[in-house]
Amino acid sequence: MVKIKPNVAVSESGFLFNPANGESYSLNPVGTRIFGFLKEGKSYEEIRDSFMREYTVDHDSFERDYDDFVNMLKQYNLTERDEEEV
Amino acid sequence: MEKQRYERPVIKKLETNMPNKFGTQTELAPKTHIDNVPVKKLIEEFGSPLFVVSEQTIRKTFAKAKKAFTTRYPKVQFAWSYKTNYQNAICNVFHQEGSWAEVVSGFEYEKALRNGVDGKKIIFNGPDKTVDDLKLAIENDSLLHIDHLDELYTIIELAGNGGKKPKVAIRVNMDTGVYPMWDRFGFNYENGQAWDALNKIMRSNKLELVGLHTHIGTFMLSANAYSVAAYKLAELALGIQKKYSHEIKYIDMGGGFASKNTLKGAYMPGTDTNPTFDDFAEAITSALINSDFKPDKLPLLILETGRALIDDAGYLLGTVISNKRLADGKRTTILDIGVNLMFTSFWYDHKVTPAQPFSHYTENTVLYGPLCMNIDVIRENANLPLLNKGEHVVVHSVGAYNMTQWMQFITLRPNIVMIDEKATPHLIREKETLDSLMSYEKVPEHLKKFDL
Numbered sequence: 001m002v003k004i005k006p007n008v009a010v011s012e013s014g015f016l017f018n019p020a021n022g023e024s025y026s027l028n029p030v031g032t033r034i035f036g037f038l039k040e041g042k043s044y045e046e047i048r049d050s051f052m053r054e055y056t057v058d059h060d061s062f063e064r065d066y067d068d069f070v071n072m073l074k075q076y077n078l079t080e081r082d083e084e085e086v
Numbered sequence: 087m088e089k090q091r092y093e094r095p096v097i098k099k100l101e102t103n104m105p106n107k108f109g110t111q112t113e114l115a116p117k118t119h120i121d122n123v124p125v126k127k128l129i130e131e132f133g134s135p136l137f138v139v140s141e142q143t144i145r146k147t148f149a150k151a152k153k154a155f156t157t158r159y160p161k162v163q164f165a166w167s168y169k170t171n172y173q174n175a176i177c178n179v180f181h182q183e184g185s186w187a188e189v190v191s192g193f194e195y196e197k198a199l200r201n202g203v204d205g206k207k208i209i210f211n212g213p214d215k216t217v218d219d220l221k222l223a224i225e226n227d228s229l230l231h232i233d234h235l236d237e238l239y240t241i242i243e244l245a246g247n248g249g250k251k252p253k254v255a256i257r258v259n260m261d262t263g264v265y266p267m268w269d270r271f272g273f274n275y276e277n278g279q280a281w282d283a284l285n286k287i288m289r290s291n292k293l294e295l296v297g298l299h300t301h302i303g304t305f306m307l308s309a310n311a312y313s314v315a316a317y318k319l320a321e322l323a324l325g326i327q328k329k330y331s332h333e334i335k336y337i338d339m340g341g342g343f344a345s346k347n348t349l350k351g352a353y354m355p356g357t358d359t360n361p362t363f364d365d366f367a368e369a370i371t372s373a374l375i376n377s378d379f380k381p382d383k384l385p386l387l388i389l390e391t392g393r394a395l396i397d398d399a400g401y402l403l404g405t406v407i408s409n410k411r412l413a414d415g416k417r418t419t420i421l422d423i424g425v426n427l428m429f430t431s432f433w434y435d436h437k438v439t440p441a442q443p444f445s446h447y448t449e450n451t452v453l454y455g456p457l458c459m460n461i462d463v464i465r466e467n468a469n470l471p472l473l474n475k476g477e478h479v480v481v482h483s484v485g486a487y488n489m490t491q492w493m494q495f496i497t498l499r500p501n502i503v504m505i506d507e508k509a510t511p512h513l514i515r516e517k518e519t520l521d522s523l524m525s526y527e528k529v530p531e532h533l534k535k536f537d538l
């Protein structure tokens with residue numbers, strides 16, 4: 001499961017600041033939404049299901065985009081490292 | 087409850103003090119309609135990719151160019167450069183607007199004839215006119231623009247066989263201060279080749295010297311170069327008058343005006359920097375008017391403008407096949423538009439816009455075509471909103487050279503549609519099929535069977 005670092009938060013408009021290194025980021029609405037879900041500790045399945053209900057997107061496309069997005073979060077050091085990844 | 091439009095999630099690092107030179111603001115408005123016809127509907131009806139030509143834009147652009155010249159000079163004639171786009175429907179819009187035809191090959195010549203252009207109003211340029219081409223053109227009183235001495239001798243020989251007196255001009259190349267100088271076509275002004283050819287024509291007594299021609303280059307960004315060229319042709323014309331008491335009828339300045347496209351690597355968009363029709367017209371007409379021609383003896387001014395008259399009227403519609411991230415993290419989008427359909431992507435950073443509304447989030451994206459080749463890049467860097475698979479894009483200003491230099495390579499050539507001034511789309515060239523492609527092929531009998 002993807003865990004966002006505790007001190008990182010995103011504003012409603014999609015502005016994200018990482019106090020650990022002073023970097024800031026901009027997220028689009030879908031990105032902001034996913035980030036919010038992750039912050040709440042939701043699982044991929046939960047997030048996917050609420051997207052299926054609310055957006056015009058299919059499973060496969062969503063999964064691919066989700067994975068890509070989470071990879072970017074990891075690259076930017078915004079997530080806690082999973083044990084198995086170390 | 088209606089579902090919200092999905093856009094793939096993005097997170098972008100905000101860089102301070104980093105101006106973004108890729109993409110311009112205008113790129114960020116969706117192009118949902120072309121001349122009031124929805125892009126979506128065009129693709130549904132005619133497929134993707136699809137070339138779309140706006141009749142209204144052609145006529146408006148032509149009117150602008152014509153006005154720039156006719157308000158400054160008494161006698162002006164445009165001749166449509168067939169190679170720039172020789173779809174018959176397009177040629178005929180120009181012919182309806184009064185353009186003659188300018189052709190550079192036997193098949194273009196016959197195309198103009200079949201379109202109904204009077205042979206007297208066809209200018210025949212280019213280094214490769216066959217003896218048969220020349221005979222036909224002489225018979226039709228067409229205007230032969232001689233490119234080299236071998237051609238000159240052939241025409242003199244053909245004229246010797248009785249029949250009609252060929253109407254000729256020579257193509258002149260010259261130094262206009264612009265690099266590279268196009269000196270491979272025609273006769274050079276500075277080194278005396280042009281005079282040499284003119285003397286041969288005048289002394290042969292078999293040809294009627296009707297004009298002088300030049301084409302100094304293409305996508306010229308300097309209006310001043312035309313001023314130099316017009317002045318040099320005027321000098322030649324006046325010299326002939328003095329030496330042979332012969333008045334030429336026209337000066338043909340060729341084509342080459344830059345369209346509004348943006349050259350690759352240019353920092354500013356072409357719409358802001360490229361000279362206008364007025365700039366080119368001012369340069370050419372003032373050079374002619376300020377030369378030593380008597381005001382009532384000014385020659386007809388012919389223009390063979392190609393790309394600047396048709397680029398903006400052409401669109402290429404396409405569809406997103408996939409989004410992909412490269413190993414270095416860079417975003418890429420694969421379109422169904424390849425460089426085989428868009429030759430000009432090697433020269434220009436074509437403006438590309440989504441065909442549907444989007445949020446204001448953008449990402450720097452490489453636009454790839456569908457061909458299995460590394461060179462298949464439509465834009466190396468486009469600052470684009472997020473596009474989903476299956477959504478459509480509009481590539482702008484592709485009217486010149488793409489619908490003639492396109493290749494049937496991996497994919498077949500698509501439909502071309504022209505939208506008329508009442509917003510009705512007409513299919514003007516049908517897409518190729520495997521049948522049309524294979525109809526040219528022959529398989530020898532012994533190769534027809536195999537066992538695998």
Ligand SMILES: Cc1ncc(COP(=O)(O)O)c(C=O)c1O
Nearest residue numbers: 167301304341342390391392393
């Ligand atoms: C002789 C001649 N005339 C006219 C043109 C049209 O040029 P452009 O499209 O640059 O206006 C060309 C194109 O190369 C040409 O060779």
